[in-house]
Structure formats: C-alpha cells, structure tokens
Amino acid sequence: EAGVTQFPSHSVIEKGQTVTLRCDPISGHDNLYWYRRVMGKEIKFLLHFVKESKQDESGMPNNRFLAERTGGTYSTLKVQPAELEDSGVYFCASSQARSLQFFGPGTRLTVL
Amino acid sequence: AQRVTQPEKLLSVFKGAPVELKCNYSYSGSPELFWYVQYSRQRLQLLLRHISRESIKGFTADLNKGETSFHLKKPFAQEEDSAMYYCALSDNTDKLIFGTGTRLQVFP
Numbered sequence: 001e002a003g004v005t006q007f008p009s010h011s012v013i014e015k016g017q018t019v020t021l022r023c024d025p026i027s028g029h030d031n032l033y034w035y036r037r038v039m040g041k042e043i044k045f046l047l048h049f050v051k052e053s054k055q056d057e058s059g060m061p062n063n064r065f066l067a068e069r070t071g072g073t074y075s076t077l078k079v080q081p082a083e084l085e086d087s088g089v090y091f092c093a094s095s096q097a098r099s100l101q102f103f104g105p106g107t108r109l110t111v112l
Numbered sequence: 113a114q115r116v117t118q119p120e121k122l123l124s125v126f127k128g129a130p131v132e133l134k135c136n137y138s139y140s141g142s143p144e145l146f147w148y149v150q151y152s153r154q155r156l157q158l159l160l161r162h163i164s165r166e167s168i169k170g171f172t173a174d175l176n177k178g179e180t181s182f183h184l185k186k187p188f189a190q191e192e193d194s195a196m197y198y199c200a201l202s203d204n205t206d207k208l209i210f211g212t213g214t215r216l217q218v219f220p
Contacts (some may be wrong), residue, residue: 003155004155005200027118031206033207035208035210041212042116042211042212042213043156043198043208043210043213044210045207045209048205048206048207049150055205055206056205056207059207075148090191091156093208095206098206100158101158102158103148103155103156103157104155105155106155106156111167
C-alpha cells in the first residue's frame, strides 16, 4: 500500500509568486496534518483536517497560506504570495487512529 | 506552553558504544511522547511511543514524569542507527510538537 505522497518534491519560486503543494494521505485516513520545518528550526504544526473540515488551524502563520481538502481526500496548501521566510520543508501526515501519524516525504520549498 | 527540548544538535559515537539522546518536555497535562527518526533520503517515521513500552531496533525510552524527560537509549550503537532523531509530544488536540532534533552519527 502506498504511503502518504506529496507533490512536488522540490519547488523553487521567486518572491511574490504562488505555489501550491499537494498531499495525498493514506487511503481511509480521515486525519490529515500539515507541518513545516524552516531552516534550523523545529518541525512546526500548521493545521489539521478531519475529513474535509479544518479541526485546528492554529499553526498557520498568516493569511498568505490557504489549505483545502476537497471531499476529504487529498489536500492542497497554497502560499500566495510567497515570501523568503516561507522557504523550508513542508510535511504532510495522515492518521486513522489518534496520534499515530504517518508522514510523507516532504516538499522542499525554496523562495528566492 | 507545551515545549520539547533536545539539547544536543549532534551526537557522535563509535559503533558498539551506548547512546542516549536527551529529550525534555514541558506540558501541564498528561502527554503522549514519541520518538521519530529520519534516515538519509527517507521520510520521517515513528520509532517508538511511550505508551507502547516496547523496544524497537534495540532502542528504548522511558517516560520520567518527575524529570519531564523521555530520553532515547540504546546499549550498543550500530552504523545503521545514524540518522536524525526527533522527540515529539502530542497534546489533547492531536497535533505533534517536535523538538529541534538530534543528529546521531555512529562511526565504524
């Protein structure tokens, strides 16, 4: 069975541009999480979906970030417009049981 | 506020030596504690969780509520243990709170 997948694996954009990251959770997992690791810092929680609903978006840094989960399946995270400080690795995780989160390989975002 | 502290950025040992990766946490409730590992060019994966009280790949971790610690230990390190190790805490909202990670290097 495929694990959590993320696309793209790496994105390089210029400041001011828009980027959309995609996450496909493990089939049947209602919970989907986004995290990011900025250079030199810890992995930080961004938000949590339960099916298509946002359960907790307390970690979203500002309104330049928009996450959606259409039909409770895959999720997208859009950054518009991107800033230099948005560079980092964005991880997606999914879970069926509470706290047992399975992580995707991450998307490395570089904003120039 | 909830916080996870991993004081060592890098820990280097020789094969066969004991290893202890430190993790301290601050949380007012009863947390769930985890260790995640990321091997080179692989994704983050769960190594162990405190409620399981099991040993994975020879690693163990005991939750010490008095010292608010969850140190990861292995009596004899192997070269294949070289990786980034993250301690994490789960609060009652299901999100994971991570430490900054410790890179373990095991030399032959």
